[in-house]
């Protein structure tokens with residue numbers, strides 16, 4: 001089972017896991033932290049060992065938690081096993097561009113799809129239609145990761161039989 005990431009943890013409100021185990025505050029048992037990377041002098045750096053350390057501040061009680069990045073190089077399989085995962089919980093703003101096809105007489109379908117987007121808290125800013133191709137520009141403020149926003153839109157399109165040509169979320 002491969003998990004984790006080779007990226008450093010970002011100093012943002014998040015839940016963090018080490019080998020899929022959530023980090024929990026020792027004092028209040030909450031699990032939302034802001035992690036900061038700290039630099040330590042290492043006298044004997046081992047081969048294939050990362051010497052990254054973090055101090056994470058519990059966002060409920062303010063206590064600090066120290067941990068290292070136990071990611072390691074698996075020589076047998078010639079691969080890195082990344083230990084840390086970070087799940088950001090701050091609200092983020094995404095820009096969305098959806099290009100899709102719609103039948104010439106499918107105004108109802110277009111309306112239904114746009115309504116579906118609005119239902120999902122997507123702010124539709126611009127709809128540009130040229131014959132059977134429609135370009136929608138929109139934004140969303142969401143706690144979700146980009147993949148979740150993407151699959152929500154894709155599922156709505158699929159349910160309404162809308163053929164997506166391109167979906168860009170940034």
Ligand SMILES: [Zn+2]
Pocket residue numbers: 025026027028029030058059060061062063
């Ligand atoms: Zn705490």
